[in-house]
Amino acid sequence: MNLAFAEIQETIRMVQMESLDIRTVTMGINLRDCADSDFEKMNTRVFEKITSYAAKLKETAEQVEKEYGIPIINKRISITPIAEILGNATVEQAVELAKTLDRAAKELGVDFIGGYSALVHKGITKGDQTLLDALPEALSTTERVCASISVATTRTGINMDAVRQMGEIIKKASELTKDRNGIACAKLVVFCNPVEDNPFMAGAFHGSGEGEAVINVGVSGPGVVLNALKRHPDADLGQVADVIKKTAFKITRAGELLGRIVAERLEVPFGIMDLSLAPTNAMNDSVAEILEEIGLERVGTHGTIAALALMNDAVKKGGAMASSYVGGLSGAFIPVSEDNGMIRGIMDDALTLSKLEAMTCVCSVGLDMIALTGEVSAATLSAMIADEAAIGMINKKTTAVRVIPVPGKKEGEMVEFGGLLGRAPVMGVNPFSSDRFVSRGGRIPAPLQSLIN
Amino acid sequence: MSQKRAVVSVIGKDQVGIIAKVTTILADNHINVLDISQTILQDFFTMMMLVDVSELEDLEELQTAFDKVSNELGLKINIQLEEIFQSMHRV
Structure with a gap:
Protein backbone atom coordinates (compact mmCIF):
# COMPACT_ATOMS: atom_id res chain seq x y z
CA MET A 1 0.00 0.00 0.00
CA ASN A 2 1.69 3.19 -1.03
CA LEU A 3 -0.39 5.13 1.46
CA ALA A 4 0.81 4.73 5.00
CA PHE A 5 -1.53 3.21 7.52
CA ALA A 6 -1.00 6.21 9.78
CA GLU A 7 -2.05 8.64 7.05
CA ILE A 8 -5.31 6.86 6.42
CA GLN A 9 -5.95 6.74 10.12
CA GLU A 10 -5.28 10.44 10.45
CA THR A 11 -7.83 11.35 7.80
CA ILE A 12 -10.44 9.08 9.32
CA ARG A 13 -9.79 10.49 12.76
CA MET A 14 -10.13 14.04 11.44
CA VAL A 15 -13.53 13.28 9.93
CA GLN A 16 -15.01 11.06 12.58
CA MET A 17 -13.67 12.49 15.82
CA GLU A 18 -12.62 16.04 15.04
CA SER A 19 -15.45 17.21 12.77
CA LEU A 20 -13.43 17.91 9.64
CA ASP A 21 -15.90 18.89 6.99
CA ILE A 22 -16.37 20.88 3.85
CA ARG A 23 -18.47 23.66 5.31
CA THR A 24 -19.98 24.83 2.09
CA VAL A 25 -20.01 24.33 -1.63
CA THR A 26 -21.38 27.57 -2.99
CA MET A 27 -22.43 28.08 -6.56
CA LEU A 57 -25.99 21.19 -7.00
CA LYS A 58 -27.33 19.39 -3.95
CA GLU A 59 -27.48 15.97 -5.56
CA THR A 60 -23.95 16.21 -6.97
CA ALA A 61 -22.45 17.46 -3.72
CA GLU A 62 -24.12 14.65 -1.81
CA GLN A 63 -22.82 12.09 -4.27
CA VAL A 64 -19.23 13.35 -3.95
CA GLU A 65 -19.62 13.45 -0.19
CA LYS A 66 -20.50 9.76 -0.16
CA GLU A 67 -17.72 8.69 -2.47
CA TYR A 68 -14.96 10.44 -0.59
CA GLY A 69 -16.34 10.08 2.90
CA ASN A 193 -13.74 45.74 1.61
CA PRO A 194 -16.02 42.80 0.77
CA VAL A 195 -14.66 40.02 -1.44
CA GLU A 196 -16.43 38.91 -4.58
CA ASP A 197 -15.90 35.20 -4.22
CA ASN A 198 -16.68 34.51 -0.58
CA PRO A 199 -18.53 31.19 -0.28
CA PHE A 200 -19.58 31.74 3.34
CA MET A 201 -22.92 33.15 4.41
CA ALA A 202 -24.35 35.57 5.17
CA GLY A 203 -21.86 37.67 3.23
CA ALA A 204 -21.65 35.74 -0.04
CA PHE A 205 -22.43 37.40 -3.35
CA HIS A 206 -21.37 36.81 -6.94
CA GLY A 207 -19.17 39.81 -7.72
CA SER A 208 -19.00 41.74 -10.97
CA GLY A 209 -15.57 40.33 -11.84
CA GLU A 210 -16.89 36.78 -11.75
CA GLY A 211 -18.01 34.63 -14.66
CA GLU A 212 -21.38 33.22 -15.58
CA ALA A 213 -21.28 30.56 -12.89
CA VAL A 214 -18.64 29.31 -10.52
CA ILE A 215 -18.14 26.85 -7.68
CA ASN A 216 -16.45 28.24 -4.59
CA VAL A 217 -15.65 26.03 -1.66
CA GLY A 218 -15.40 26.87 2.01
CA VAL A 219 -13.57 24.45 4.25
CA SER A 220 -13.49 24.59 7.96
CA GLY A 221 -12.07 22.57 10.80
CA PRO A 222 -11.48 24.27 14.12
CA GLY A 223 -11.86 20.86 15.75
CA VAL A 224 -9.02 19.41 13.72
CA VAL A 225 -6.70 22.30 14.56
CA LEU A 226 -7.67 22.14 18.24
CA ASN A 227 -6.90 18.44 18.45
CA ALA A 228 -3.62 18.84 16.58
CA LEU A 229 -2.55 21.47 19.11
CA LYS A 230 -3.58 19.29 22.02
CA ARG A 231 -0.95 16.83 20.91
CA HIS A 232 1.73 19.50 21.35
CA PRO A 233 1.12 21.01 24.77
CA ASP A 234 4.69 22.16 25.26
CA ALA A 235 5.56 23.46 21.81
CA ASP A 236 6.81 27.03 21.54
CA LEU A 237 4.76 29.52 19.53
CA GLY A 238 6.80 29.04 16.38
CA GLN A 239 5.99 25.35 16.54
CA VAL A 240 2.35 26.12 17.32
CA ALA A 241 2.16 28.16 14.12
CA ASP A 242 3.75 25.26 12.29
CA VAL A 243 1.23 22.73 13.61
CA ILE A 244 -1.67 25.00 12.59
CA LYS A 245 -0.10 25.55 9.18
CA LYS A 246 0.34 21.85 8.50
CA THR A 247 -3.18 21.05 9.63
CA ALA A 248 -4.62 23.86 7.52
CA PHE A 249 -2.69 22.50 4.56
CA LYS A 250 -4.26 19.05 4.86
CA ILE A 251 -7.76 20.38 5.37
CA THR A 252 -7.44 22.64 2.35
CA ARG A 253 -6.20 19.82 0.15
CA ALA A 254 -9.25 17.77 1.01
CA GLY A 255 -11.52 20.71 0.22
CA GLU A 256 -9.79 21.52 -3.02
CA LEU A 257 -10.12 17.96 -4.29
CA LEU A 258 -13.80 17.73 -3.48
CA GLY A 259 -14.53 21.22 -4.78
CA ARG A 260 -12.87 20.46 -8.08
CA ILE A 261 -14.78 17.24 -8.47
CA VAL A 262 -18.12 18.89 -7.73
CA ALA A 263 -17.28 21.68 -10.19
CA GLU A 264 -16.23 19.21 -12.86
CA ARG A 265 -19.40 17.17 -12.53
CA LEU A 266 -21.57 20.26 -12.67
CA GLU A 267 -19.55 21.53 -15.64
CA VAL A 268 -18.95 24.82 -13.93
CA PRO A 269 -15.49 26.38 -13.45
CA PHE A 270 -13.87 25.97 -10.05
CA GLY A 271 -13.38 29.37 -8.45
CA ILE A 272 -11.59 29.48 -5.15
CA MET A 273 -10.96 27.66 -1.93
CA ASP A 274 -11.71 29.56 1.20
CA LEU A 275 -10.10 28.01 4.22
CA SER A 276 -11.68 29.68 7.19
CA LEU A 277 -11.83 28.29 10.65
CA ALA A 278 -15.56 28.70 11.17
CA PRO A 279 -16.86 27.39 14.46
CA THR A 280 -20.12 25.57 15.10
CA ASN A 281 -21.89 24.81 18.32
CA ALA A 282 -20.73 21.20 18.09
CA MET A 283 -18.45 20.04 20.90
CA ASN A 284 -14.80 20.99 20.34
CA ASP A 285 -15.57 22.87 17.14
CA SER A 286 -14.68 26.26 18.57
CA VAL A 287 -12.17 28.89 17.48
CA ALA A 288 -12.08 30.33 21.00
CA GLU A 289 -10.98 26.97 22.34
CA ILE A 290 -8.01 26.97 19.98
CA LEU A 291 -6.94 30.29 21.46
CA GLU A 292 -7.39 28.82 24.92
CA GLU A 293 -5.36 25.77 23.92
CA ILE A 294 -2.56 28.10 22.81
CA GLY A 295 -2.45 29.19 26.41
CA LEU A 296 -5.16 31.64 27.41
CA GLU A 297 -7.22 30.78 30.47
CA ARG A 298 -10.25 32.31 28.82
CA VAL A 299 -10.72 33.92 25.40
CA GLY A 300 -10.78 37.71 25.72
CA THR A 301 -7.98 38.00 28.26
CA HIS A 302 -4.67 39.75 27.54
CA GLY A 303 -2.84 37.91 24.80
CA THR A 304 -5.99 37.09 22.84
CA ILE A 305 -5.13 39.37 19.93
CA ALA A 306 -1.61 38.00 19.64
CA ALA A 307 -2.81 34.40 19.72
CA LEU A 308 -5.52 35.15 17.16
CA ALA A 309 -3.05 36.93 14.88
CA LEU A 310 -0.72 33.95 15.01
CA MET A 311 -3.54 31.54 14.27
CA ASN A 312 -5.10 33.57 11.47
CA ASP A 313 -1.79 33.98 9.68
CA ALA A 314 -0.81 30.34 10.06
CA VAL A 315 -4.17 29.25 8.62
CA LYS A 316 -3.64 31.52 5.61
CA LYS A 317 -0.11 30.24 5.04
CA GLY A 318 -1.16 26.60 5.17
CA GLY A 319 -4.12 27.24 2.91
CA ALA A 320 -2.12 29.25 0.39
CA MET A 321 0.37 26.41 -0.04
CA ALA A 322 -2.34 23.81 -0.47
CA SER A 323 -4.45 25.36 -3.20
CA SER A 324 -3.61 27.26 -6.35
CA TYR A 325 -6.64 29.47 -5.91
CA VAL A 326 -7.13 30.63 -2.38
CA GLY A 327 -9.67 33.39 -2.07
CA GLY A 328 -12.71 34.45 -0.13
CA LEU A 329 -11.94 35.47 3.39
CA SER A 330 -9.51 32.70 4.39
CA GLY A 331 -8.59 33.00 8.03
CA ALA A 332 -10.63 32.68 11.17
CA PHE A 333 -14.22 33.65 11.88
CA ILE A 334 -15.16 34.68 15.36
CA PRO A 335 -18.95 34.64 15.47
CA VAL A 336 -20.17 34.72 19.03
CA SER A 337 -23.43 32.80 18.92
CA GLU A 338 -21.95 29.94 16.90
CA ASP A 339 -18.95 29.34 19.15
CA ASN A 340 -19.34 27.78 22.60
CA GLY A 341 -15.95 29.09 23.70
CA MET A 342 -16.83 32.67 22.78
CA ILE A 343 -20.14 32.39 24.62
CA ARG A 344 -18.34 31.14 27.72
CA GLY A 345 -15.82 34.00 27.44
CA ILE A 346 -18.62 36.55 27.52
CA MET A 347 -20.49 34.85 30.33
CA ASP A 348 -17.34 34.78 32.44
CA ASP A 349 -16.80 38.50 31.72
CA ALA A 350 -13.48 37.74 30.06
CA LEU A 351 -14.63 38.87 26.63
CA THR A 352 -16.13 42.30 26.06
CA LEU A 353 -17.47 44.12 23.04
CA SER A 354 -14.37 46.32 22.84
CA LYS A 355 -12.09 43.27 22.94
CA LEU A 356 -14.17 41.69 20.18
CA GLU A 357 -13.69 44.87 18.18
CA ALA A 358 -9.95 44.71 18.71
CA MET A 359 -9.92 41.05 17.65
CA THR A 360 -11.42 42.03 14.32
CA CYS A 361 -8.17 43.86 13.49
CA VAL A 362 -6.43 40.52 13.14
CA CYS A 363 -9.16 37.98 12.34
CA SER A 364 -10.62 37.45 8.92
CA VAL A 365 -13.94 39.26 9.33
CA GLY A 366 -15.53 41.28 12.09
CA LEU A 367 -18.20 41.71 14.72
CA ASP A 368 -20.20 38.63 13.97
CA MET A 369 -23.41 37.22 15.40
CA ILE A 370 -23.38 39.39 18.48
CA ALA A 371 -26.66 39.87 20.34
CA LEU A 372 -27.14 43.42 21.58
CA THR A 373 -29.59 44.87 24.04
CA GLY A 374 -32.90 45.82 22.42
CA GLU A 375 -32.49 49.39 23.62
CA VAL A 376 -29.53 50.12 21.35
CA SER A 377 -30.22 53.14 19.14
CA ALA A 378 -29.91 53.22 15.36
CA ALA A 379 -27.18 55.85 15.68
CA THR A 380 -25.14 53.64 18.02
CA LEU A 381 -25.44 50.77 15.54
CA SER A 382 -24.29 53.09 12.75
CA ALA A 383 -21.36 54.29 14.82
CA MET A 384 -20.42 50.69 15.56
CA ILE A 385 -20.46 49.98 11.82
CA ALA A 386 -18.36 53.08 11.18
CA ASP A 387 -15.75 51.89 13.71
CA GLU A 388 -15.52 48.48 12.09
CA ALA A 389 -15.37 50.00 8.61
CA ALA A 390 -12.55 52.27 9.74
CA ILE A 391 -10.57 49.29 11.03
CA GLY A 392 -11.01 47.54 7.69
CA MET A 393 -10.34 50.63 5.62
CA ILE A 394 -7.08 51.52 7.36
CA ASN A 395 -5.81 47.95 7.65
CA LYS A 396 -6.77 47.08 4.05
CA LYS A 397 -8.76 44.07 5.16
CA THR A 398 -12.32 42.87 5.09
CA THR A 399 -14.32 43.75 8.15
CA ALA A 400 -18.00 43.26 8.74
CA VAL A 401 -20.74 43.84 11.22
CA ARG A 402 -23.51 41.36 11.81
CA VAL A 403 -25.13 42.29 15.09
CA ILE A 404 -28.61 41.50 16.32
CA PRO A 405 -30.39 43.95 18.56
CA VAL A 406 -32.83 41.72 20.43
CA PRO A 407 -36.08 43.56 21.18
CA GLY A 408 -37.09 43.43 24.81
CA LYS A 409 -33.88 41.79 26.00
CA LYS A 410 -31.39 43.31 28.42
CA GLU A 411 -27.68 42.85 28.95
CA GLY A 412 -26.82 39.44 30.41
CA GLU A 413 -29.90 37.60 29.17
CA MET A 414 -29.45 34.61 26.88
CA VAL A 415 -31.15 34.38 23.49
CA GLU A 416 -31.64 31.35 21.28
CA PHE A 417 -31.54 31.85 17.53
CA GLY A 418 -31.90 28.18 16.80
CA GLY A 419 -30.19 25.81 14.39
CA LEU A 420 -26.89 26.85 12.87
CA LEU A 421 -27.17 30.34 14.31
CA GLY A 422 -26.82 29.16 17.89
CA ARG A 423 -27.38 31.23 21.01
CA ALA A 424 -25.77 34.28 22.51
CA PRO A 425 -25.62 36.31 25.67
CA VAL A 426 -27.01 39.81 25.14
CA MET A 427 -24.30 42.47 25.34
CA GLY A 428 -24.64 46.05 26.42
CA VAL A 429 -23.32 49.01 24.47
CA ASN A 430 -21.62 52.24 25.47
CA PRO A 431 -24.35 54.45 26.96
CA PHE A 432 -23.00 57.69 25.48
CA SER A 433 -24.52 58.97 22.28
CA SER A 434 -22.93 59.04 18.82
CA ASP A 435 -25.96 60.80 17.30
CA ARG A 436 -24.27 63.99 16.24
CA PHE A 437 -21.37 62.15 14.60
CA VAL A 438 -23.67 59.86 12.63
CA SER A 439 -26.15 62.56 11.58
CA ARG A 440 -23.39 64.60 9.95
CA GLY A 441 -23.43 62.17 7.02
CA GLY A 442 -21.11 62.59 4.04
CA ARG A 443 -18.12 60.50 3.17
CA ILE A 444 -15.01 59.74 5.18
CA PRO A 445 -12.23 60.18 2.60
CA ALA A 446 -10.10 57.26 1.49
CA PRO A 447 -6.95 56.95 3.57
CA LEU A 448 -3.40 57.66 2.51
CA GLN A 449 -1.58 54.51 1.44
CA SER A 450 1.83 55.63 2.56
CA LEU A 451 3.04 57.25 5.81
CA ILE A 452 1.41 54.23 7.36
CA ASN A 453 2.21 54.47 11.05
CA MET B 1 -9.03 2.67 -18.15
CA SER B 2 -6.97 3.44 -15.11
CA GLN B 3 -7.71 1.68 -11.90
CA LYS B 4 -10.15 3.28 -9.49
CA ARG B 5 -9.25 2.39 -5.96
CA ALA B 6 -10.92 2.90 -2.64
CA VAL B 7 -9.98 2.47 0.99
CA VAL B 8 -12.22 0.45 3.26
CA SER B 9 -11.63 1.27 6.90
CA VAL B 10 -12.96 -0.68 9.82
CA ILE B 11 -12.65 0.64 13.36
CA GLY B 12 -14.20 -0.77 16.50
CA LYS B 13 -14.00 -3.26 19.33
CA ASP B 14 -12.14 -6.43 18.43
CA GLN B 15 -14.30 -9.52 18.02
CA VAL B 16 -14.50 -12.75 16.09
CA GLY B 17 -15.31 -12.65 12.41
CA ILE B 18 -14.78 -8.99 11.46
CA ILE B 19 -12.52 -9.65 8.49
CA ALA B 20 -14.67 -12.56 7.35
CA LYS B 21 -17.82 -10.46 7.26
CA VAL B 22 -16.25 -7.50 5.53
CA THR B 23 -14.48 -9.55 2.91
CA THR B 24 -17.65 -11.54 2.25
CA ILE B 25 -19.39 -8.34 1.23
CA LEU B 26 -16.49 -7.46 -1.03
CA ALA B 27 -16.48 -10.90 -2.60
CA ASP B 28 -20.23 -10.81 -3.14
CA ASN B 29 -19.79 -7.59 -5.06
CA HIS B 30 -16.87 -8.98 -7.08
CA ILE B 31 -14.40 -6.57 -5.61
CA ASN B 32 -10.73 -7.45 -5.52
CA VAL B 33 -8.69 -6.65 -2.41
CA LEU B 34 -5.32 -5.19 -3.35
CA ASP B 35 -3.81 -4.72 0.07
CA ILE B 36 -4.81 -5.19 3.63
CA SER B 37 -3.36 -4.17 6.96
CA GLN B 38 -4.64 -4.48 10.45
CA THR B 39 -3.64 -3.65 14.02
CA ILE B 40 -5.11 -3.72 17.48
CA LEU B 41 -4.66 -0.41 19.29
CA GLN B 42 -5.73 -0.41 22.93
CA ASP B 43 -8.41 -3.02 22.38
CA PHE B 44 -9.53 -1.25 19.23
CA PHE B 45 -9.49 -3.14 16.03
CA THR B 46 -8.40 -1.11 13.02
CA MET B 47 -8.25 -2.44 9.54
CA MET B 48 -7.57 -0.72 6.27
CA MET B 49 -8.11 -2.37 2.94
CA LEU B 50 -7.24 -1.06 -0.46
CA VAL B 51 -9.75 -2.35 -2.98
CA ASP B 52 -10.25 -2.10 -6.71
CA VAL B 53 -13.55 -0.41 -7.55
CA SER B 54 -12.93 0.26 -11.25
CA GLU B 55 -15.99 -1.77 -12.18
CA LEU B 56 -18.24 -0.01 -9.73
CA GLU B 57 -20.51 2.85 -10.78
CA ASP B 58 -21.03 4.19 -7.29
CA LEU B 59 -20.08 3.19 -3.80
CA GLU B 60 -23.45 3.68 -2.24
CA GLU B 61 -24.63 0.07 -2.52
CA LEU B 62 -21.45 -1.13 -0.92
CA GLN B 63 -21.70 1.40 1.88
CA THR B 64 -25.26 0.26 2.58
CA ALA B 65 -24.07 -3.34 2.84
CA PHE B 66 -21.29 -2.26 5.20
CA ASP B 67 -23.73 -0.27 7.29
CA LYS B 68 -25.65 -3.46 8.03
CA VAL B 69 -22.52 -5.16 9.36
CA SER B 70 -21.57 -1.95 11.20
CA ASN B 71 -24.80 -2.02 13.15
CA GLU B 72 -24.63 -5.73 13.78
CA LEU B 73 -21.10 -5.69 15.19
CA GLY B 74 -20.98 -2.14 16.56
CA LEU B 75 -18.16 -1.10 14.23
CA LYS B 76 -17.46 1.84 12.00
CA ILE B 77 -16.97 0.78 8.42
CA ASN B 78 -16.37 3.31 5.69
CA ILE B 79 -15.44 3.22 2.08
CA GLN B 80 -13.77 6.25 0.53
CA LEU B 81 -12.08 6.79 -2.81
CA GLU B 82 -8.31 6.71 -2.46
CA GLU B 83 -7.62 10.16 -3.93
CA ILE B 84 -8.75 11.93 -0.80
CA PHE B 85 -5.90 10.37 1.17
CA GLN B 86 -3.42 10.99 -1.63
CA SER B 87 -4.28 14.63 -1.86
CA MET B 88 -4.26 15.25 1.88
CA HIS B 89 -0.98 13.54 2.62
CA ARG B 90 1.09 13.65 -0.54
CA VAL B 91 2.29 16.71 -2.36
Missing part, protein backbone atom coordinates in the same frame (compact mmCIF):
# COMPACT_ATOMS: atom_id res chain seq x y z
CA GLY A 28 -22.09 31.63 -7.80
CA ILE A 29 -24.60 32.58 -10.49
CA ASN A 30 -24.62 35.72 -12.61
CA LEU A 31 -28.08 37.27 -12.85
CA ARG A 32 -27.25 40.34 -14.91
CA ASP A 33 -28.93 38.93 -17.99
CA CYS A 34 -32.19 38.58 -16.05
CA ALA A 35 -32.63 42.36 -15.76
CA ASP A 36 -35.71 43.68 -17.52
CA SER A 37 -37.80 46.82 -17.38
CA ASP A 38 -40.81 44.55 -16.99
CA PHE A 39 -40.61 43.33 -13.41
CA GLU A 40 -42.67 40.18 -13.92
CA LYS A 41 -40.35 39.04 -16.69
CA MET A 42 -37.31 39.66 -14.51
CA ASN A 43 -38.87 37.85 -11.57
CA THR A 44 -39.58 34.76 -13.67
CA ARG A 45 -36.16 34.80 -15.30
CA VAL A 46 -34.36 35.04 -11.96
CA PHE A 47 -36.26 32.05 -10.62
CA GLU A 48 -35.73 30.01 -13.74
CA LYS A 49 -32.06 30.79 -14.06
CA ILE A 50 -31.22 29.93 -10.47
CA THR A 51 -33.26 26.74 -10.41
CA SER A 52 -31.84 25.51 -13.70
CA TYR A 53 -28.18 26.33 -13.03
CA ALA A 54 -28.22 24.88 -9.54
CA ALA A 55 -30.66 22.05 -10.27
CA LYS A 56 -28.06 19.38 -9.63
CA ILE A 70 -15.98 13.74 3.83
CA PRO A 71 -19.19 15.50 4.76
CA ILE A 72 -20.23 18.57 2.79
CA ILE A 73 -22.41 20.35 5.31
CA ASN A 74 -24.03 23.13 3.27
CA LYS A 75 -24.88 23.62 -0.36
CA ARG A 76 -25.48 27.27 -1.09
CA ILE A 77 -25.95 29.80 -3.82
CA SER A 78 -24.55 33.27 -4.27
CA ILE A 79 -25.91 35.64 -6.87
CA THR A 80 -25.17 38.98 -8.52
CA PRO A 81 -25.90 41.79 -6.05
CA ILE A 82 -29.61 42.23 -6.57
CA ALA A 83 -29.43 46.05 -6.46
CA GLU A 84 -27.57 45.90 -9.78
CA ILE A 85 -30.55 44.44 -11.63
CA LEU A 86 -33.35 46.28 -9.82
CA GLY A 87 -33.36 49.27 -12.15
CA ASN A 88 -36.68 51.06 -11.82
CA ALA A 89 -38.35 48.40 -9.67
CA THR A 90 -40.34 49.59 -6.67
CA VAL A 91 -39.66 48.67 -3.06
CA GLU A 92 -42.60 46.24 -3.10
CA GLN A 93 -41.20 44.58 -6.20
CA ALA A 94 -37.79 44.29 -4.55
CA VAL A 95 -39.44 42.49 -1.62
CA GLU A 96 -41.26 40.29 -4.11
CA LEU A 97 -37.92 39.40 -5.69
CA ALA A 98 -36.55 38.40 -2.28
CA LYS A 99 -39.49 36.04 -1.90
CA THR A 100 -38.73 34.60 -5.31
CA LEU A 101 -35.14 33.94 -4.22
CA ASP A 102 -36.44 32.30 -1.07
CA ARG A 103 -38.70 30.08 -3.13
CA ALA A 104 -35.85 29.13 -5.46
CA ALA A 105 -33.67 28.20 -2.47
CA LYS A 106 -36.44 26.06 -1.01
CA GLU A 107 -37.06 24.29 -4.28
CA LEU A 108 -33.35 23.47 -4.61
CA GLY A 109 -33.00 22.42 -0.99
CA VAL A 110 -30.24 24.94 -0.22
CA ASP A 111 -30.33 26.54 3.20
CA PHE A 112 -29.11 30.00 2.24
CA ILE A 113 -28.95 32.12 -0.89
CA GLY A 114 -26.66 35.13 -0.62
CA GLY A 115 -26.55 38.24 -2.74
CA TYR A 116 -29.54 40.33 -1.80
CA SER A 117 -26.85 42.93 -1.79
CA ALA A 118 -25.79 46.41 -2.77
CA LEU A 119 -22.35 47.95 -3.09
CA VAL A 120 -22.74 51.51 -1.87
CA HIS A 121 -19.25 52.28 -0.56
CA LYS A 122 -19.00 55.38 -2.69
CA GLY A 123 -22.54 56.33 -3.61
CA ILE A 124 -26.08 55.05 -3.75
CA THR A 125 -27.86 54.44 -7.06
CA LYS A 126 -31.61 54.29 -7.55
CA GLY A 127 -31.57 50.49 -7.48
CA ASP A 128 -29.34 50.47 -4.39
CA GLN A 129 -31.74 52.74 -2.55
CA THR A 130 -34.70 50.56 -3.48
CA LEU A 131 -32.88 47.55 -2.11
CA LEU A 132 -31.94 49.35 1.11
CA ASP A 133 -35.56 50.42 1.60
CA ALA A 134 -36.76 46.88 0.96
CA LEU A 135 -34.24 45.21 3.29
CA PRO A 136 -36.13 45.13 6.61
CA GLU A 137 -39.26 43.67 5.07
CA ALA A 138 -37.41 41.38 2.66
CA LEU A 139 -35.35 39.86 5.46
CA SER A 140 -38.24 39.47 7.85
CA THR A 141 -40.56 37.82 5.33
CA THR A 142 -38.03 35.35 3.94
CA GLU A 143 -36.09 32.55 5.59
CA ARG A 144 -33.16 31.76 3.37
CA VAL A 145 -32.23 35.05 1.73
CA CYS A 146 -29.02 36.65 2.97
CA ALA A 147 -28.14 40.28 2.40
CA SER A 148 -24.87 42.15 2.47
CA ILE A 149 -24.14 45.82 2.01
CA SER A 150 -20.72 47.25 1.27
CA VAL A 151 -20.42 50.65 2.93
CA ALA A 152 -16.68 51.24 2.75
CA THR A 153 -13.48 50.25 1.00
CA THR A 154 -9.85 51.24 1.40
CA ARG A 155 -9.92 52.93 -2.01
CA THR A 156 -13.12 54.90 -1.58
CA GLY A 157 -13.40 55.64 2.11
CA ILE A 158 -16.55 55.22 4.17
CA ASN A 159 -19.96 56.25 2.86
CA MET A 160 -21.42 57.60 6.09
CA ASP A 161 -24.81 58.25 4.50
CA ALA A 162 -25.09 54.53 3.86
CA VAL A 163 -23.74 53.76 7.32
CA ARG A 164 -26.43 55.97 8.86
CA GLN A 165 -29.12 54.14 6.93
CA MET A 166 -27.76 50.73 7.90
CA GLY A 167 -28.19 51.51 11.60
CA GLU A 168 -31.83 52.30 10.96
CA ILE A 169 -32.31 49.24 8.73
CA ILE A 170 -30.86 46.87 11.33
CA LYS A 171 -33.04 48.40 14.00
CA LYS A 172 -36.14 48.09 11.84
CA ALA A 173 -35.39 44.52 10.72
CA SER A 174 -34.99 43.55 14.35
CA GLU A 175 -38.32 45.16 15.29
CA LEU A 176 -40.10 43.37 12.44
CA THR A 177 -38.91 40.02 13.78
CA LYS A 178 -39.22 40.81 17.47
CA ASP A 179 -41.22 37.62 18.06
CA ARG A 180 -38.18 35.68 16.83
CA ASN A 181 -35.45 37.56 18.73
CA GLY A 182 -34.64 39.85 15.81
CA ILE A 183 -33.51 36.95 13.63
CA ALA A 184 -33.73 39.00 10.39
CA CYS A 185 -30.49 40.75 11.42
CA ALA A 186 -28.63 37.43 11.45
CA LYS A 187 -28.97 37.42 7.66
CA LEU A 188 -27.59 40.92 7.13
CA VAL A 189 -23.91 41.79 6.93
CA VAL A 190 -22.46 45.28 6.59
CA PHE A 191 -19.06 45.14 4.92
CA CYS A 192 -15.92 47.12 4.44
